[in-house]
Each structure stands twice: as structure tokens, then as C-alpha cells.
Amino acid sequence: MTARAVVTGVGVVAPSGVGADAHWATVLAGTRRIGPISLFDPTGYPTRLGGEVPDFDAAGYADGRQRVQTDRWTHLGFAATRLALADAGLPEQAPDPYGWAVTLASSSGGNLFGQRELQRLWGGPTRTVGAYQSIAWFYAASVGQLSIHHQFKGPCGVLVAESAGGLDSLAHAVRTIRRGTPVVIAGATECPLSPYALACQLRSGLLSDVADPERAYRPFDVGAAGYVPAEGGAVFVVEELRHALSRGARIYGEVTGWAATHDAAPTDPEAGPDPTHYARALRLALDRAGVRPHDVDVVWPDALGVPAHDRAEAAALRAVFGFRNPSVTTQKPLTGRAHQGGSALDAATALLAFRHDLLPASAGPEQPAEGCELNFLRAPRRPRSRIALVGARGFDGFNSALVLRGAAPPPPTAEGT
Structure with missing residues (x-):
């Protein structure tokens, strides 16, 4: 095995x-x-x-x-x-x-x-x-x-x-x-x-x-x-x-799928990056995890905050999920963008969400820009499938995606927490 x-x-x-x-x-x-x-x-x-x-x-x-x-x-x-x-x-x-x-x-x-x-x-x-x-x-x-x-x-x-x-x-x-x-x-x-x-x-x-x-x-x-x-x-x-x-370890979740692609082309500063290869990374990660798009509970996006890049990321998500968009949440507006540390932090947030049996609300947007109308999570809710897709885009064309399957939450304590 x-x-x-x-x-x-x-x-x-x-x-x-x-x-x-x-x-x-x-x-x-x-x-x-x-x-x-x-x-x-x-x-x-x-x-x-x-x-x-x-x-x-x-x-x-x-x-x-x-x-x-x-x-x-x-x-x-x-x-x-x-x-x-x-x-x-x-x-x-x-x-x-x-x-x-x-x-x-x-x-x-x-x-x-x-x-x-x-x-x-x-x-x-x-x-x-x-x-x-x-x-x-x-x-x-x-x-x-x-x-x-x-x-x-x-x-x-x-x-x-x-x-x-x-x-x-x-x-x-x-x-x-x-x-x-x-x-x-x-x-x-x-x-x-x-x-x-x-x-x-x-x-x-x-x-x-x-x-x-x-x-x-x-x-x-x-x-x-x-x-x-x-x-x-x-x-x-x-x-x-x-x-x-x-050794009786506590388990947060399992890494079940991943993928990395590259744009292999310079980014147009006006139009933003081509979403094609980012979408391919998202699809490959899901395929390798044996997960269908409609089974995904929540997505943590790259969320760069640059209009052209945001539109490209939204286009990639629509290409993968079509009209059955999963919840999207990002906490980068709370902390700033820590480059490679930021995508690792997104993965940590996803695992903690499954541990606490609660998906956190997205820290924005207040008013989605045209082309960025995704299913942003407006209030915390309990996970359903316990499957998260985390996406990240590195400067100069790097694209990565990771599928995390959360472990079952711990049983309630005597105090009900």
C-alpha cells in the first residue's frame, strides 16, 4: 500500500x-x-x-x-x-x-x-x-x-x-x-x-x-x-x-492531493496572469486526491489583492468548479502576505478549522470587484465534507494546489467544549 x-x-x-x-x-x-x-x-x-x-x-x-x-x-x-x-x-x-x-x-x-x-x-x-x-x-x-x-x-x-x-x-x-x-x-x-x-x-x-x-x-x-x-x-x-x-498521536488531517504547474509565459501587467495553468494545478490536485469538485468543502485562495491577479484567480476557480462554487475564505487581509509563509499559514488555518469543527468567515471582500464574484464565506459554519483545497501563486508563474482532508473533530469534553 x-x-x-x-x-x-x-x-x-x-x-x-x-x-x-x-x-x-x-x-x-x-x-x-x-x-x-x-x-x-x-x-x-x-x-x-x-x-x-x-x-x-x-x-x-x-x-x-x-x-x-x-x-x-x-x-x-x-x-x-x-x-x-x-x-x-x-x-x-x-x-x-x-x-x-x-x-x-x-x-x-x-x-x-x-x-x-x-x-x-x-x-x-x-x-x-x-x-x-x-x-x-x-x-x-x-x-x-x-x-x-x-x-x-x-x-x-x-x-x-x-x-x-x-x-x-x-x-x-x-x-x-x-x-x-x-x-x-x-x-x-x-x-x-x-x-x-x-x-x-x-x-x-x-x-x-x-x-x-x-x-x-x-x-x-x-x-x-x-x-x-x-x-x-x-x-x-x-x-x-x-x-x-x-504512538497515539493526535491527527489534524491528511494531505491527499497536490500539484504544481508553471505559466511558462510572462505576466501581462494589465490583463494579469493567464489562469489556465493555475486551474490545471487545482484540477490535478483534486484528481490525485480522488476528489470531485463538488465534494470540496472550502477553498483558501492565493488572494494577492491586485485586481488583475484577483480576476485571474477567480476565473481559474470558476473554470474548475463551474456554477457549483464551494465556500471561499481568506484571512490574508488580517495578517498581510507572508510569501511562502502565507500559503503555509493558509494550510494551518484549514487544519485548525477542521480540528475545531468550524470554517472561519472570510476577512472580506466587502464588495466583490467585477469578475471576482465568488462564494465568500460570510459567517463561520461547520464543515460538511471536511475537504479543503488550498491554492497559491508564486511570482514569475509558479502555481501550486494542495488538498487536505480533515480528521474527525475530537469528542466534546465534559464541559461540552
């Missing part, structure tokens, strides 16, 4: 809070956590808002040496991984190092660390950089550091597909489990909030310059004006089903 892969641990470090419980509370309350960027002075930039992890103290998750050698992006990865392991009931150190692996996604690496060192190189009297510059900024730094610290010596790797990478990491975890590794750490974190990183994003023309945090990021809305950058993400413990059952 083909090995089945289930999620047994969820670690969230995001603008919505540190820990899965804090994130879920923010999602249910619909609290917006976008605000002025504080990690550096954004004065002079047209975009001055971001989603930052509140009150994050890296000292609680990484020792002094690790903090000196690595970037905030990796500190967030340390935190999310430790939270995921604890949530899964697994030890900090792998008891079977070659049976545990880590595969994360990354977009741009250690931005704040690299910013500091390059400013010292070009602006300081010594004209030098520190010894750790060569590794701290590197997009594989988090995977390497986690592998060393937790003794994950199985097949390890890093995936680079911008926002699509957060879903690709979970798909790769399933493949790794089917090849014989019983425990894989997957997911993604991000920290794109530095002067250089913000300048790079501004060059795309996709960032929102709206000054009001309540209205800056409005995907699928008539007022959509671009996305707001954010840090953070989510990390998962993915296990082979029999391995999880043998």
Missing part, C-alpha cells in the same frame, strides 16, 4: 500570534494585525505598512549562538518548529535521526541580517562583513540550522517557488514519507521586512500604498490596491499514518 501522510503538529508564528491557539483566536475574531512597520524606519517608502509577529522574543526559541549566526527569518523558523514538535508530542531531538527530515520553503532568505552586513560593507570604515554573512542570508539557512539543532538527518531540502513554495513543501513531505522516512518537518516562514527587501517588492508594482491599515489589503474587493508584506508562517509535523497511530 502507498504510505499515507498525516499532519500531527502545527506551529504558527505570524502577525496573528505566536502559537496555533493565538492564531486561531485572531482568525475567529477577525482582528486585523497589519500596522506600521517597526523593524526598520520605512519613512520615504510609498508602502509603510506590514504584518509583524507581535512581541516575538527569539531568546525563547534559540540560544545566543544561534541568534548571532542567523537572521530573524530563521529565528521564526526555530520557534515554529519547536511549537510544532511540542504540539505533536515529539521530543526536541530526533530519537532516530535518519528517520526524521526537514524540507521548508524559502523566498529571499535572511533580509535583515544581509541588510546590516551590506550596510557595514559599503558604509562602515572597516569595509568588511561578518563571518556569518555567507550563511545567514542563504535561502537554505533555516533548513540547515534546524537539521543541526534537532538532528534531522534524513533527506532534507529547501523549495523555492515564492508563495507556492509553502504548499510545495507539504507535497514534498508526502513524497519523502512514501520513500520511507516516517517523520518530516515541512512548511515555511518569511521575513521580507527590510529596506532592501521592501525596495525589491516595490519594483514589482504589486504592493499596496494605502495608508489606512484597515483598507490597505483587500483581495477580490472593488478597493483592492495591492498586497501588504508580512513576516511569519507555519511549520508542520508530517508523519506516516501508521507511525502516528502507533
